[in-house]
Amino acid sequence: MNDLSIDLGKGLKLANPVLTASGTFGYGDEVSEVVDVNRFGGIVTKSLSLEPRIGNPPPRIVETPSGMINSIGLANIGLEAFLREKAPYLSQLSCKVIINIAARTEEEFCDVIKALDNEKWISAYEINVSCPNVKEGGIAFGTDPDVLRCLTRKLRDKTDRYLIVKLSPNVTNIAQMAEIVQECNADAVSMINTLYGAAIDIHTRKPKINTVIGGLSGPAIKPAALAHIIKAREVIDIPIIGIGGISNGEDVIEFMLAGASAVQLGTVNFYNPCAIYEILNFIEQYMTQYNLMSLQKIIGQALV
């Protein structure tokens, strides 16, 4: 039996390196009829904010070559309903559950963490400092180095729980941002969130997304994600959780070779909700083919 487990440090061990990306898998319960959620190493839930958010007006999504642009606007049910309606399902899962948190202010981040810190079933927080689709907060936290430093420090002080900061690619120097997160003693970075993207209807001349510019995801952004991970790997030692257009087992191995300790599946959940099965099969075969006793051994082993 091949050992697919991954140790992300500070007591966070995954049965395999494959997680879901926030906002592409709901709270897990929506999709539980068609896929065994526990086959994932863990799931990252849809961004949670203190109060419910209704999200952006339509159109919210558009298909683009090998990808899509979205502008959902962090629509979510809010902390109270989350604890009441979603926690019972999530808390009985055997895979790890990571809660993605979004907020308008530092205080809001702190309030959400304070309310979740007593929930023993939560394995980690992923801090969304990189949503390109909301007017306040969102990407602002992830594009200004000083703001990112201040926020990460504050959240590190608030909680002992495993802390992941999700980075935006929409910056000049992503390695610098990763370095700041490490300096502030966060436990890992996840990268990349969506790239800025736009599409225009040539007949009506209207933007195909309500906010004009949205977040581009899917296989189209995979090479960009790999490049950003390679840059970050050069300057940080904490684990990188790779995200960006992963659609099959080959992609997972490629991200791990580039320096990712684990990965998240995002857009693929929409067009192949059962991708996890094929991916785990491929990883097993790959490990056998290359006689790998532990998957952990390939992290960052690309000859770059």
Place this chain on the structure above:
Amino acid sequence: MKCITIGTVQSNQKVADQIFFATIEVPEIARQCLPGQFVNIYFPGSVKLFPRPFSIAGVSGKSILILYKVIGSQTTLMSRWQTGRQVKLLGPLGNSFTISEDKSVEYVLLAGGVGAAPLMFFRDELAKKKIKPHFFIGAKTKSELPIIEDVKSDLIVTTDDGSKGLKGTVIEHFEDFIKNIRRPVSLNVCGPDSMMSALKNISFPDNVTINVSLEKTMACGLGLCQGCVVKTTSGKYNGHYALVCKDGPVFNLNDVEFDE
């Protein structure tokens, strides 16, 4: 229960200009689907990623029926499907049209072109209960009509140019009809957004319940992406956005808005 499964194309025939009627054997979906529900069809290839949603137009044994119009590259691919072709599907998805407990209710089905699909399935369900609905179907011209005769309903065909049936829009003729109805009416509609908007401008008596089946660009069909939203009124959804894939595709007309 929703499932992802492989179906087999049994037939795929052109029934009107750019309109096709396919039969896909897929017992897991056929045995449980309800009128108004839809399936997602997955297409191979890595440039266009989203599956495409199609209303189920009926059930025949172990097969589901799909009535579709060729409008883009994926439906062009579908139009070339041969018997025996394997197709990956997810379904059944979404909610359904409903039959009232009240035996006095009169059923009216109102379709714009290929929007007839879910209503044909509903008509079949009504027929099982010995209910014969009024079925209005309209198109711009004769060649765009997916059906022109029907034994299970009182079919009223309209074309904008008068090339078949009554001349004018389906809405105009429906308005004339509804004026003379006294019994409670269950009006079930599927068609282009312009047709739905036109319905909003008609003042109906209180005893008319209007259910509309909506279509939106969808990425997943499962409620994961939250992309296929429709604006709602202050009623059932409290002015929030509802998901067409999960909360719908069938909505009470009073609960949704179309001005986007």
